[in-house]
Amino acid sequence: MWGRLWPLLLSFLTAAAVPGPSPRRPSRELDATPRMTIPYEELSGTRHFKGPAQNYSTLLLEEASARLLVGARGALFSLNAHDIGDGSHKEIHWEASPEMQTKCHQKGKNNQTECFNHVRFLQRLNATHLYACGTHAFQPLCAAIDAEAFTLPSSFEEGKEKCPYDPARGFTGLIIDGGLYTATRYEFRSIPDIRRSRHPHSLRTEEAPMHWLNDAEFVFSVLVRESKASAVGDDDKVYYFFTERATEEGSSNFAQSRSSHRVARVARVCKGDLGGKKILQKKWTSFLKARLVCHIPQYETLRGVCSVDVDTSARTHFYAAFTLTTQWKTLEASAICRYDLTEVQAVFAGPYMEYQDGVRRWGRYEGGVPEPRPGSCITDLLRSQGYNSSQDLPSLVLDFVKLHPLMARPVVPTRGRPLLLKRSVRYTHLTGTPVTTPAGPTYDLLFLGTADGWIHKAVVLGSGMHIIEETQVFKEPQSVENLVISPMQHSLYVGASSGVTQLPLSSCSRYRSCYDCILARDPYCGWDPSTHACLEANTAVNRTALIQDIERGNRGCESNRDTGRACRSRWPQCHHPLHGPLCRMVLTPDETSVSKRAT
Template sequence: MWGRLWPLLFSFLTAVAVPGPSLRRPSRELDATPRTTISYEELSGMRHFKGQAQNYSTLLLEEASARLMVGARGALFSLSAHDIGDGAHKEIHWEASPEMQRKCHQKGKNNQTECFNHVRFLQRLNATHLYACGTHAFQPLCAAINAEAFTLPTSFEEGKEKCPYDPARGFTGLIIDGGLYTATRYEFRSIPDIRRSRHPHSLRTEEAPMHWLNDAEFVFSVLVRESKASAVGDDDKIYYFFMEREEGSSSFTQSRSNHRVARVARVCKGDLGGKKILQKKWTSFLKARLICHIPQYETLRGVCSMDTDPSAHTHFYAAFTLTTQWKTLEASAICRYDLTEVQAVFAGPYMEYQDGARRWGRYEGAVPEPRPGSCITDSLRSRGYNSSQDLPSHILDFVKLHPLMARPVVPTRGRPLLLKRNVRYTHLTGTPVTTPAGPTYDLLFLGTADGWIHKAIVLGSGMHIIEETQVFREPQPVENLIISPMQHSLYIGASSGVIQLPLSSCFRYRSCYDCILARDPYCGWDPNTHGCMVATTIGNRTALIQDIERGNRGCEGSRDTGPPPPPLKTRSVLRGDDVLLPCDQPSNLAQALWLLNGSKGLSDGQDGYRIGVDGLLVTDTQPEHSGKYGCYAEENGLRILLASYSLLVRPATPAPAPQAPATHGAQLAPDMRLLYVLAIAALGGLCLILASSLLYMACLKGGRQGRRRKYSLGRAGRTGGSAVQLQTVSGQCPGEEDDGDDGEGPGGLESSCLQIIPGEGAPAPPPPPPLPPPAELTNGLVALPSRLRRMNGNSYVLLRQSNNGVPAGPCSFAEELSRILEKRKHTQLVEQLDESSV
């Protein structure tokens, strides 16, 4: 009973635990945080290619010729692998004709996305030709392309047995020793299939009396050369990874008919099919369940293979999307699977479909010999079974009814290497990297659904995300990834184009500590050049300082352990005011530590201190707050000084009292008084004359309806320059209504307005100069957009005017400061750093 209830309980506990960080669990078990974040604007060394086509999702790298082949919608491209944006590319236009597009649209397909020729397959066919297949508006075609001339042939091959109709269908394909191995849905509205074509013995999966594949969506396929140096004469195998619908199961938690599961299947390359039973069908097809973390709600998104010599050490990495039962959380997981474990599952017990219970159950009967589904080995050849066509009928009957294995394939050490919340990985690739010290590590590049790349290294039973990089300005899924060790480049295919990035950015690490904390296998600190160098670019690789396993040792004897000492900055603030001491952490994994006078550690929320991700905020400063402040970054046991401040809290001085005007020693002379009286009298006379003139003009205006008079003050006979004109404007004033009175003009004399308007020759006054940008004040804050008035000690009232002219009301200084800090990048003041946030 507990065996059946445990998966359901585990799913519930995971759904509860994953959404929020738990202090009781290590961060790596719950969520992985990239150490550094590189935005699109900070990219360095990026190259970009975009032609007239769209959907650059099919990539083929040829290291020998340093060419990157790209299959897109309606076109193929041949790019320089050294620099894909050099402009010296070759292009093939391969569009579906308007007639084919019209027929596609008549079938009910979308003429904006589906009724085109989407190139889904592009691989090397032989020494001189490439082989490409496209959907061709739901009428697939294939072509052998001359690689050197890079031109289409005069004739094409039918692609119905080799390429999917639908461009959105899962598809995977390989060309192995001249044979074409593909897996997808081929015919229009047909069932999925794994097929071998362009081969003397064409094969496919079985459909009766049961489907070996049930609504499958294929993700990845790979050839493993298991025959190389095999002591038993084993055969090479092709492994397929896919999702399919599970019809029925004996498990309590897996009884839903529409439940989809991840699978891994394999076939033997030397399979020739059966002689009477399973004619032109696989005799070596077996499949097994693939489990990563939450068996009930995981979707396989991508797989990559790490091929090794010998093949027994080959392993796979798979990216899954994890969704809880309540669909309130989406996360991703990365699991590793060793080939030896996959082989052990295919050598284990079988499942069989029980018609009465209409579900799969474990087969408890005897397994016949030779073992069903196995490849032809030296042992079988010695017994007269030289090919699959020599196998007995009862063996092939067993294979036909028992394609599913009983045991699932579980990840290495039984758990994921990586869990990442709020991220959906869409593609992944990897490469082994040998470090100067000797050990080899697997380096993975993970593409996300919103156009980011996570670079991660596998360390023991976990993964360390070195950096996350935004490779597309507009969010879009990463559809393909290819690594070129020779070009030291990563190629990224997406709907908008192809991106080329360097595999490492060691120049970003400015100190020995920063270089080893990154734990990038490509980077090491060179004590001779005092720089973080790419390990493959220098001769004496052993001189580099690296610490991939621990990430904090090796720099003790180097004089470049940390960055250069920061300059001491001075801050002066009045008592009772607030001051911000900025300090940005360079790493998302670092914790901020503030020390006062070199010894006293500051705690957030105590004594007026607020520690945030962007600095230290000291509120209501007092004399005891004066001193020297040091900002440190603590990461993985190392402490680095980032900023240093000297804070002085000055006493608040009261505003000086207004002084009464002096009454002695400054009296005016009598003659001066007389001059002032005469000047005032002259001004009064002028005002009287001006008032009389205005009254006279108003009377004249009353006798001349609708007539406008101009009075210009200026030099007579001068046409240039500026002139000030006084106009009396008859008619309604703004806001007044015409009362229809026939009196003196519309509105009468009483309703007329006197306006001063620019004259005809007067140029428009220049616009006022723009306001200066906010400047940083001495207390570290940016100048506030509204005026702060200090009242009653350290209290503040914010004076603002709303849009309608009504005062918006006072608000506290803390409220306004919070608004300002929220607008700045990385300025939220949090209780502690959340490792799941970047």
């Protein structure tokens, strides 16, 4: 039934988005069809690793040493990033003791899935050591691991302030200048929080008189060094992405008030935050959060986020994967939206929300805003006024921060609309990298992991996305839990329950004709007219001679004798009886067969 209703539903959801005068593409054009499908049996150039553990969900790539570090259930592994399956790996067994597993089970937890040591955090601590944290049968522990010897230390650190108890809970963490910044649900009570530890000034969010976080599930965090080349002496910031219960929904334009309604958020804290001296002591003074919308109603559950160009804050942007809210239990679909950091910054510099006791609802705050602006970082201007740290801020400012953590304006996607809507797909993770083509333009290339073990490789083109290919990574369906790109190894590492798979970022040799190569629109691939082959652009001897047409995918082969078929200025479209022109013909070199695939 949903197959027949999907075009109508998609049109309705798109039309119901936040209105605006700008023209919109037909909604069905947002549902891109992968140009090539690569089943598991046809994988080439892949490497696999599977040790004696399960749930290989934590990945850390160290490009300089060419090592891929993996955290799993009851174990850590150090793999050769060039070939993860070459057998040269190192291994650490880190299991919860039988006594700990018994206690965990006695507390009502599952002794088949939960009462183990799931390694949830693995980062570089310093030049000699790694830092890892595990759930340890609902009694989290952390350890500083000698990176060279790759062995556990003789003593461990308490992990309850750094790691979730529950292995199924969302978690994100970073080590920044020696401090540990984590966001998850802490303790046995599963309290959502954003915390900083292993730092002279440990901080957390405020709980009274209102919770700054409401039933939050965290997805991603990233450091943006906004102090770099800042004309005002700004501070570096950490951004957190999560889904939480929307307490302000009674005043929302998107839906009627529902206490259980969940929305996507982005929050921000300043790296230099020291907390308040008396008010907000040991609490963030710079915490602000805003709603993250994809401008398609019901796409509210945030599944994955990745950042691009974080080294230059003026160009930093994010890609986020959303799925439908839980009320759409019989329909599976995903949306991809892009957000510019400049838009996020503008929202955090805008008006606040306030809980109005008289009407018992949230509304836009219309009163005066104290100075210095609440939630802002310490800048050169504030230092010149005597505010050298957050502990120097006036009580009036800190009281305002306690009561106004939420911004009034939502963060809207670039160009006000999604890049992609994909039906019958639930994206679970994504990662991206900018790719500069031989002709000069740079394109963002995204890899999107699905809940059933496929990878969609897509290039961002203006206000939309072109899915270059879809690849079945695992023989048995399983969720993609993590994705890491290595430009140096030209590899994508995929973490899942059964193991880790290493895929090449491109397989240009699959395209046998000029038209196949050009139509792929893969920034990594170009047609070489001298060798009559589709080559990897980054390794080609004469890169500038390669033929590419990333924007349109139909120019450059007109005078080439290796077109693989008669030259056509336009490719004819297939017409699906239900979905309309959603796919294109793919002609074989001898033009004797046509394959169609509608999604």
